[in-house]
Amino acid sequence: MVKLLVVLATLFLFLSSSVADVLGLQGLRTLLFIGVVMGLLALAFARHPGIDPVDGRMTLLLVWLLSLTALVDLDGRIDVFDFKVLLPILVLLAGPAVARGLGRTDPARLFYGLLAAYVLVSWLLLMTGAASLAVRGYGRFLRYDVTGSLVAHASLCTIGVLLAVAAFRRGGHVLARLAQVAVLSAAASMLLLAATRTVLVTFTLYAVLSLVAGPERESRTTRFLAAFLVAAAGFFAYSLFWNDAFLLRLTSSEQTDYTSGRGVSIQHWLEMVEGHPFGLGPGAVRELLADGRPSLGGGSLLEWPHNEVVRFFVEGGVFGGLLILTLIGWVARRAVVAARVESDPLRRTLMLAVAADLVAQCLLQNYLNGVYQATVLLLLFAATAAGARGERPPASSPLLPVKRPGPLPQPTT
Secondary structure (H helix, E strand, C coil), X not given: CHHHHHHHHHHHHCCCHHHHHHCCCHHHHHHHHHHHHHHHHHHHHHHCCCCCHHHHHHHHHHHHHHHHHCCCCCXXXXXXXXXXXXXXXXXXXXXXXXXXHCCCCCHHHHHHHHHHHHHHHHHHHHHHCCCCCEEECCCCCCEEECCCCHHHHHHHHHHHHHHHHHHHHCCCCHHHHHHHHHHHHHHHHHHHHHCCCHHHHHHHHHHHHHHXXXXXXXXXXXXXXXXXXXXXXXXXXHHHHCCCHHHHHHHCCCCCCCCCCHHHHHHHHHHHCCCCCCCCCCCHHHHHCCCXXXXXXXXXXXXXXXXXXXXXXXXXHXXXXXXXXXXXXXXXXXXXXXXXXXXXXXXXXXXXHHHHHHHHHHHHCCHHHCHHHHHHHHHHHHHHHHHHXXXXXXXXXXXXXXXXXXXXXXXXX
16 A cells, blocks of 8 residues: 555656646645645554654754744735645655555665656657647747656656666666666657756766765766766767757857846845845745736846745745755755665665755755655655665566665664
8 A cells, every 4th residue: 555655646746737737637636645645654654653763853853943934924824835845854754664664665666667657658759749849948049848847857857867877787688778778868868858957967966975975986986977978978969960959058158047037036035035034934935926927127027036945045034044954954964874875776876866856956946846746756765765774675676686685674763
């Protein structure tokens, strides 16, 4: 039952908000997702009670900071959805219970199987013309949105590239290796079409976290340099012979705003919060943009902050800023600590990739505003990290041969 609920929660990750809007399922989608996640947590804790002391203390700290942000209530407009960041916090706490509830099912392998199917299906729909390809941008700076949620799709493809490389490195028979090459090629091609610069930050942060975690830093550095050279060669070939929009977004001075509106909008939000040390209240950004984006002059429109540190500071002041920085720091540290003792490349890659994706998107996107991606990825991250503390035997697979470590230790209650 725990495995079924994890799969159901993950499937929500693959339904874009644009498609949900078209189908009229946005409100129902949110309620069902919350129900699935809360049901999963209740079942996991009921079957495997007990909380890791460090996780418990960090969760209490984050919940306390979140509750302090609610002290500022402008005209009583705060609603429960302004506190949806609570879901990612709770799944981080529930990681060990979910890992034990999955039994011999490895969360990293389970997620990679689902993600690989998503990537390949998305690519096939694109190639056959069955997917409606949305074009964003202007002039020569066009970007192609395959699913209706460009940033989220690019994030999943980024993680898919990293996991496909890790799965390929594990070895296996010819068909397994061909499957990993197919996933890698499909994900990489859709990343090039999306042309979002955040993915480059994610790849860089992944390399940094991997080197910090070690071991064998020298050999890892060599592999990363080789991977960079291969990727750079492919990128420039793509730009030269196919589409140079991504390259222009990185290098061209002809763009109307290199930051895509982030710079002027962030400055405006920070000016708004001057004199408000406790912020404008949870949901303030959503409320102020509810009737459309106001003009900032010079042809610029006010955007979402595209930076979660800024957004939490605007809405929650000092407490909001501490909340998001603590969450980012906790996940990054947890990933590095777990990666140091994890010998399986797929599990290690998933933990570091999710942590890198979290940091990059919190700095450049509205990551926690869309609760689905953050909740599901951190749930799988926490379950995988729990296995690194005391590994349990994952199930075998014809595509991904595994080693069989010992069982998980019981947590301290």
